[in-house]
Amino acid sequence: MNHRVSHDQNFKNLILDYPREALAFFAREEAYDIDASATITPVRQEQLKERLGERFRELDVPLLVEWPDGRREALLFVLEEETDPQRFSIHRLAHYCLDLAELFATQRVVPVVIFLQAHPAVPERLALGGECHDYLLFHYLGCALNVMPAVDHLESDNLVARLNLPNMDWSHGQKIDIYAKAIEGLLRLEPNVEKRIKYLDFVDIYTGLTETERQIYESRYPQESKAMAGLAERLRTEGMQQGMQQGMQQGMQQGEQTLLRKLLVRRFGPLDAITEQRLQQATTAEIEYWAENLMEAKTLQDVFG
Template sequence: MLFVIEEETQASRFSIHRLAHYCLDLAELMKIDCVVPVVIFLNTGKRAETQTLGDDRHTYLNFNYLACDLKQRSAEDYKDSNNIVARLNLPNMYHARQYRLQLYPAAQLGLVRNETAPNKIRKYSDFIDYYADLTEQEVIEYQQHYQTKEGDLMGMVKIWTEEGLQQGLEQVLEQGEKIGKKKECIALLTRILRRKFGLQPALEIVLQQLPKQEMERLEDLVDALLDFTDIKDLENWLGL
């Protein structure tokens, strides 16, 4: 059995002819007849449900597919799911606006509990951030009500375990002789600190200057970061 999965952000862009073409090509290539087309729609909208080719006497092709409309699935039904795909997509499922801030940590916790690879955690955390699209006020509320209340899992850097964070940063630092890698490391550090404490623009400017320093300076900050408890620790470390 072969599953052919397509994601469509805008339903209006979906082409059932294109999907049928892909399925026929793959069936011929793989020499298989059991092909299951699945389309995941991020947003609702009009689209073709089936495609029939024929005339008054015969039907020569009758093609349809399985559809998953994320906006028609209730996020409440999946907020405690062990299915990592469901947890990642909580922001894309149906929910009242006032519950979005509750779904955001539920999605992040689902990621941490069901994925162990640091690189994938960072990648899919960005996915959650993008689709959750929290306002500045919601970010502040998140820091006040979730990062302090949920303990180390949510309070450290929200999604990375200390070991995963350390490994991820060390991987960047290992290649840090090139200025591009230094900037990548600083970008990661800045994002972590922004999520943990919130950063004033002046502090972000100071952090952006760190790539001009020696790599040992960045390594020291990586080690120190794991012990920071508030923004004053960062300011003291920077000598401000």
Template sequence: MAEPVSHDQNFKNLIVDYPEQSLAFLAPDEAPKAGDAVRIVPVREEQLKSDLRERYRRLDVPLLVEWKDGRREAILFAVEEETDPRRFSPLRLIHYCADLAETFKTQRVVPVVVFLRPGAKRGPLTLGTERRDYLWFDYLVCALGDMPAADWLDSSNLVARLNLPNMRAPANSRVDVYASAVRGLLDLERNLSRREKYIEFIDIYAGLNDNERRIYRERHPKESNIMTGMFQRAREEGMQLGRVAGERTLLERQLRRKFGALPSVVDARLSNASVADLEAWGENVLDADTINEVFNPH
């Protein structure tokens, strides 16, 4: 049975990996401008509790933006991804933002809500009576499910290109939208590990069927071959990591059975070992009288 998709984690990774482009796409009115010298730091997601019985108030990704030249005061962006608009609660978001403001002693907080599906709930929210309003709260909305993909097909913003499959598009253009997302990743990201990571992001949200994938391969053979190579490398790396983990677990069991609890220096050494090292040490266990002789045989 396939594991459910963790949309929160997917978007958290995306925003942490590409903070400047994320803010430029999700919150263009408040984001740093091109050329601004800024420092963007993800801050802890779980804010301090005033009482141990309270639940942690959790944000997807709070980002602290600091202008190095001091032209603007620092801003906290409270970014929340909401898959189903019906589950979104502006009251909960008020709590999040108030916690951030209190924790970081600032009133410069920008709430940003990313709606993955159509039907975004827009603000403002007002609390009060027929006589007057006592609380007014608004937030920026990035309504992916309502955005026309056609407007972003040639964007130079990588975060926008990766999210093309989440945008609104006619059913007969799904392959073209997918192709533009892949082309954007290949053109705008040179890091091979990031490419492998975010080709999976595109695949998850595009959800092409077998026929659509066949059409894509026929129309875009060059990009399709590059993707095939990336998937093959990812599979091989996964198999290698699985083999390393298996050898490490086996050796740890052997060492504990013979020598008892392992010192931290041994744990660290095992964690950084190759398959060849682990296999060699495993052969040494039988003849070793001390744990040191496992790693340094006579």
């Protein structure tokens, strides 16, 4: 939970899975009138990487809002999650927004920064100019989750808001009830079982219940607890199945590597360090390809050629 990348990925998943709800919650000022007719398309970073450079890899995906009837010009939202406010760079965000504006040939760009923790030293505006005038003025919508009163969102129909209840402002005595409201929202607002399992983990991570607190939750909210226990069991079973499958695949691959190594040694003698490294790093497809080459190879080079 302390690694920035994990938070970045958690919120990126949240925004990609629920883009409409994410905009309504994180950027309410600009997104309040985005109706059902508008389409929201994630602009994936992979499509922008060559143009925008490596330094933007940690930013979340922008969202392009379009109205199919053409009555309004497309609107580009640029959302960034910032775990450590002291690492936030308003210059980097401004540069990123300018690049996106040029790339999409639009001036309708809304930068949004999601802070897990508010910090008084974080700049809210950027002004570049000289003695007489400012020539570039830039600011963004800031959403500091830890200063948002959780009580205002306990009954929200916005799933993104409900899932973020643990990140909001609440007293220590409310912890179990905050967790319960987040889970209640997940069960009521998300019908897809796979996504329920996925965001059960999100709520667990950001609430951090102790074993004692979890027992109190189970006794206080038996119905929800039973439902979540079923999801947790399914998650555990799927994890075991996936682990067994991965283990079998790894075991088969290691066996193929060992067999190919023995055949190579028998045919060409002891292997050098470079060849050993190639075998250890090889994929299953590569091992199969080299094994086929071995049938007619006259030299070691022929095998890997």
